[in-house]
Amino acid sequence: xxxxxxxxxxxxxxxxxxxxxxxxxxxxxxxxxxxxxxxxxxxxxxxxxxxxxxxxxxxxxxxxxxxxxxxxxxxxxxxxxxxxxxxxxxxxxxxxxxxxxxxxxxxxxxxxxxxxxxxxxxxxxxxxxxxxxxxxxxxxxxxxxxxxxxxxxxxxxxxxxxxxxxxxxxxxxxxxxxxxxxxxxxxxxxxxxxxxxxxxxxxxxxxxxxxxxxxxxxxxxxxxxxxxxxxxxxxxxxxxxxxxxxxxxxxxxxxxxxx
Amino acid sequence: xxxxxxxxxxxxxxxxxxxxxxxxxxxxxxxxxxxxxxxxxxxxxxxxxxxxxxxxxxxxxxxxxxxxxxxxxxxxxxxxxxxxxxxxxxxxxxxxxxxxxxxxxxxxxxxxxxxxxxxxxxxxxxxxxxxxxxxxxxxxxxxxxxxxxxxxxxxxxxxxxxxxxxxxxxxxxxxxxxxxxxxxxxxxxxxxxxxxxxxxxxxxxxxxxxxxxxxxxxxxxxxxxxxxxxxxxxxxxxxxxxxxxxxxxxxxxxxxxxxxxxxxxxxxxxxxxxxxxxxxxxxxxxxxxxxxxxxxxxxxxxxxxxxxxxxxxxxxxxxxxxxxxxxxxxxxxxxxxxxxxxxxxxxxxxxx
Numbered sequence: 001x002x003x004x005x006x007x008x009x010x011x012x013x014x015x016x017x018x019x020x021x022x023x024x025x026x027x028x029x030x031x032x033x034x035x036x037x038x039x040x041x042x043x044x045x046x047x048x049x050x051x052x053x054x055x056x057x058x059x060x061x062x063x064x065x066x067x068x069x070x071x072x073x074x075x076x077x078x079x080x081x082x083x084x085x086x087x088x089x090x091x092x093x094x095x096x097x098x099x100x101x102x103x104x105x106x107x108x109x110x111x112x113x114x115x116x117x118x119x120x121x122x123x124x125x126x127x128x129x130x131x132x133x134x135x136x137x138x139x140x141x142x143x144x145x146x147x148x149x150x151x152x153x154x155x156x157x158x159x160x161x162x163x164x165x166x167x168x169x170x171x172x173x174x175x176x177x178x179x180x181x182x183x184x185x186x187x188x189x190x191x192x193x194x195x196x197x198x199x200x201x202x203x204x205x206x207x208x209x210x211x212x213x214x215x216x217x218x219x220x221x222x223x224x225x226x227x228x229x230x231x232x233x234x235x236x237x238x239x240x241x242x243x244x245x246x247x248x249x250x251x252x253x254x255x256x257x258x259x
Numbered sequence: 260x261x262x263x264x265x266x267x268x269x270x271x272x273x274x275x276x277x278x279x280x281x282x283x284x285x286x287x288x289x290x291x292x293x294x295x296x297x298x299x300x301x302x303x304x305x306x307x308x309x310x311x312x313x314x315x316x317x318x319x320x321x322x323x324x325x326x327x328x329x330x331x332x333x334x335x336x337x338x339x340x341x342x343x344x345x346x347x348x349x350x351x352x353x354x355x356x357x358x359x360x361x362x363x364x365x366x367x368x369x370x371x372x373x374x375x376x377x378x379x380x381x382x383x384x385x386x387x388x389x390x391x392x393x394x395x396x397x398x399x400x401x402x403x404x405x406x407x408x409x410x411x412x413x414x415x416x417x418x419x420x421x422x423x424x425x426x427x428x429x430x431x432x433x434x435x436x437x438x439x440x441x442x443x444x445x446x447x448x449x450x451x452x453x454x455x456x457x458x459x460x461x462x463x464x465x466x467x468x469x470x471x472x473x474x475x476x477x478x479x480x481x482x483x484x485x486x487x488x489x490x491x492x493x494x495x496x497x498x499x500x501x502x503x504x505x506x507x508x509x510x511x512x513x514x515x516x517x518x519x520x521x522x523x524x525x526x527x528x529x530x531x532x533x534x535x536x537x538x539x540x541x542x543x544x545x546x547x548x549x550x551x552x553x554x555x556x557x558x559x560x561x562x563x564x565x566x567x568x569x570x571x572x573x574x575x576x577x578x579x580x581x582x583x584x585x586x587x588x589x590x591x592x593x594x595x596x597x598x599x600x601x602x603x604x605x606x607x608x609x610x611x
Contacts, residue, residue, distance in 0.1 A: 056493060058420065085499030095490040099512045099605075109498040112508045159494070166498055 002029040002200045003069040003086070003169040005050060010064035011229075012045050014057060019045045021229035023064075025219055032192060032201040034215035034238065036208060038253070041221040042230025043204045047172050050202060051087035052080040068169070085109075087170040088163035093179050094155035096147035096162070103143040105158055106130060109166035125165055133161035134191050153184020160191065171195060173203040177210065189214050208254055212242050220250045274326040284322070288315035312343060356588070363585030366578040371586075375556075376544040382575040386583050388546040389561035392461065393590070395550050396540060396557055397530050399465030400472055405522055407469075408476025415477070416484040417506050434474040442470040443535025450539070461550030464540030464557065468529045475528055479521030483514040516602035523598030527591045533559040558587045 005027040012020040020042035027033045035043040048054040049062055052073060066073045073083050096105045106129050110117050117125070126143070130136040135157040139150065147158055156176060163171060173192070177185040192214045195201055205211050211218055219235040234241060234250045245251045289311035296302050296310070316339045323332040374385035411431070415424055446467035450458045487510050495505040511518075541554030542564050565580035 051497065053493065053497060056489075056496060081496075081499050081501050083499075084497055089497035091490060091493065091497075093490060095488070095494045097491060097494065097509060097513075099509075108495070109500070112495060112498065112500040112504055114504065162494075162498065 002198060004029050005170065005200065005202070006065075006067040006070075007050075008065045008067070010046075010049065010062060010066065012042070012049055012054065012062050013060065015059040017227075018229040020049075020221075021231050023232045025232060025235050027200055027202060027217070029200050030196055030198070031216040032196050032203060032214055033217045033219065034211035035202065035204045035219050035221060036206075036211050036253070037221035037230070037233075038223070039206075040226075040230070041223045043221045044174050045230070046221065047174055047202060047204050048089075050170070050172055051084050051089055053084070053089060055080060085166055086168050087172060088166055088168035089172045090156070090159050090163055090174065090176050092175040094152055094159055096150075096155050096158050098146070098148050100147060101144045102139050102147050102150070102158065105147045106161050106165050108162055129161040129165040132164050132195075133157045134187060134194075135161055151184070153180050153187060156180060156184065156188060157191065160188075160195075164195075168199070170200045170202065173201065175204050175206060178206060185210070208242075212238060218242070220245075220247075220253065222249055222253070273328060273331075276323060276326050280322065281319070284318055285311075285315050288312070288318060315339075316343075359581065359585050359588060362578070362581035364582075366582035367585055371579070371582050375546045377546070379544070380570060381572060384579065386558065386561050386579065386586065388543065389556040389558045389583060390586060390590075391546060391548060392540070392555040393530065393558040393587070395461050395548070396464040396468060396536065396555060397526060399462060399550060400468035400529060401522070401526055403465060404469035404472040404476055404525070408473045408525075409480050409518065411473075411477045412480035412484055413506060413511075415481050417502070417510070431474045431477045434470065435478070437470065439467075439471055439532050440534040440538070443467045443538040445470060446535065446539040459539065459541030459554040460552055461540055461547070461555035464536045464555060465550065467535035467539040468532060471532065471535070472525045472529045475525040476522060479524065480514075480518050483517040483521065484510060487513045512605070516606040519598055519601045519605065523594055526594055530591060530594075531559050531587060533563050536560050537563065558583050558590075562587070 007023055007025050010020065010023045011018060023046060025033075035047060037043050045054055050066060050073075054060045054062075062074060068083075068086065072078070097108060100108065103126055104111060106126050107117075107122055110122070110125070127136060127140075130139065135154060138154060139158075142149070147155065150158060156179075160171075160176075177188050180188065189210065192201055192203065196216075203211075203214065215238045217235065218238045218241040220233045220241065221230050222233045223230045234245060234247045236246075241250060242254060245254065289307065292311040292314060293302070293307045296307055316336070319335055319339065320332055323335045327335075370383065371385040372390065373387055374383065375388035376384045376386075377388075411427065415427060419427065446463045447459075449466065450460065450463040491509050491513060492505055495509045496502075500509075536557045537560050540557060540560070542560050543554040543556050547553050547555045562580045562583040565576045565583065569576040
């Protein structure tokens with residue numbers, strides 16, 4: 001598991017509005033890539049193009065290519081549903097399905113797709129996914145209780161377990177800790193460290209310390225003015241970007257002089 | 260820096276009428292007005308209550324103004340106005356339910372539920388034919404309009420964009436305003452055109468009712484689907500779930516409780532329709548369990564016919580009409596209760 005992502009000359013549009021311009025970057029397998037930058041610079045949009053979730057918004061489209069181990073996600077005949085089974089996503093706000101129990105939430109990817117799965121297999125998948133999300137010990141006694149009874153941090157880890165249960169190659173996280181308290185945030189950051197053993201992880205964050213803690217590579221996005229497209233300003237190893245950035249804008253943003 | 264002079268005293272406490280004053284003043288006001296009207300010699304419940312309420316409101320205002328100050332007095336006044344409006348709105352409902360129960364219970368017996376009016380003249384007989392007819396016609400109308408209505412709402416919320424969706428919304432709005440008699444004439448003429456003149460059937464009645472029911476179902480379902488958070492749809496898409504399965508297994512279950520309530524309200528809205536059924540389903544004295552042919556009696560039409568076409572003794576016919584009305588209200592109440600139970604069963608659980 002875990003695949004390499006190659007983005008080449010990517011432009012993203014919402015109708016007439018160009019949201020992201022001319023981005024090229026590579027995410028190596030089994031690494032964590034962090035997208036940082038001020039609000040509105042297109043980092044969430046960029047993240048969503050990696051599993052075609054931006055298409056949920058009407059009139060959104062891209063130019064350029066996104067390749068997953070050489071397979072173009074935007075090639076002819078590519079089914080976005082199949083893309084999303086390989087590239088899982090965790091959202092900013094925990095969003096477990098309110099009508100389902102904890103166990104059903106984890107198995108949602110299987111159950112919602114009407115796939116048959118034997119009871120022993122599903123038990124195994126349930127336990128493995130919850131263990132991988134560091135949640136098993138907290139919820140193993142209330143698997144059939146509604147998921148909305150969990151705390152915010154637990155719900156977010158439940159959403160990660162739900163994404164893992166589909167057995168993706170890549171995990172995308174869109175500010176996964178911004179709605180959580182410091183302790184839950186720490187739990188998720190530890191989890192990201194474990195996830196990169198077997199997945200490619202791309203995380204969007206507003207928290208620079210978090211980017212520095214969890215990521216191997218960092219990409220800094222910025223926009224020159226309001227209503228202008230966001231651009232990739234600098235990309236490099238996290239150490240380099242945080243300690244010795246090439247560009248003035250990166251240094252200003254990281255040292256808190258703007259943004 | 261200029262200092263502002265305090266307009267009010269710096270004290271944090273203010274006078275407060277004790278809570279028993281409200282009850283005391285109210286009973287004194289009502290008693291006072293009752294004594295006055297009895298003394299004058301023209302007692303009447305409504306005028307006693309009305310005058311009592313007026314006295315209570317003004318005395319309460321004065322007392323509050325004296326003890327508590329302007330702001331609280333205004334608060335008291337608005338409280339009294341809002342409460343009286345509520346009581347006023349409730350009065351017709353209470354009066355209606357009381358009289359239907361009082362007059363309806365006289366013939367609310369077993370015979371009423373197992374006999375039809377076939378060869379019954381005068382006393383006796385029952386509304387078995389009308390009850391089964393109402394269940395048939397309303398049930399068929401539900402079967403016709405609920406799937407179409409829910410599917411149309413799903414189209415509008417999940418798929419529809421552009422002129423088609425806009426025109427559907429527009430025509431649903433137009434349908435909401437169709438007078439029920441027009442729906443009846445429409446269904447009647449459709450069946451006459453297909454099956455020849457004079458065709459009356461339960462199915463025609465059901466078609467007429469479904470014309471009235473459909474826009475209600477579309478509207479309520481649409482509103483409920485729109486409040487399902489987009490995050491849930493995105494969560495399902497991100498798991499690689501296709502759109503149709505997302506709608507079927509995530510969006511619909513989340514909104515199900517509300518949809519059920521909406522359908523129940525739509526049923527309650529049409530079950531009492533008289534005019535379209537009078538035209539499309541006709542009326543009869545006998546039990547008819549075949550909605551495809553022959554006129555079918557329904558409860559509203561039964562009530563109406565018993566009242567307009569009184570035989571002798573008239574009291575027997577009027578009592579049956581009241582009993583029919585009571586049955587109709589009970590059916591609506593049972594449906595509402597069942598709807599609430601179903602809604603509670605399917606509602607998303609909080610888990611705390």
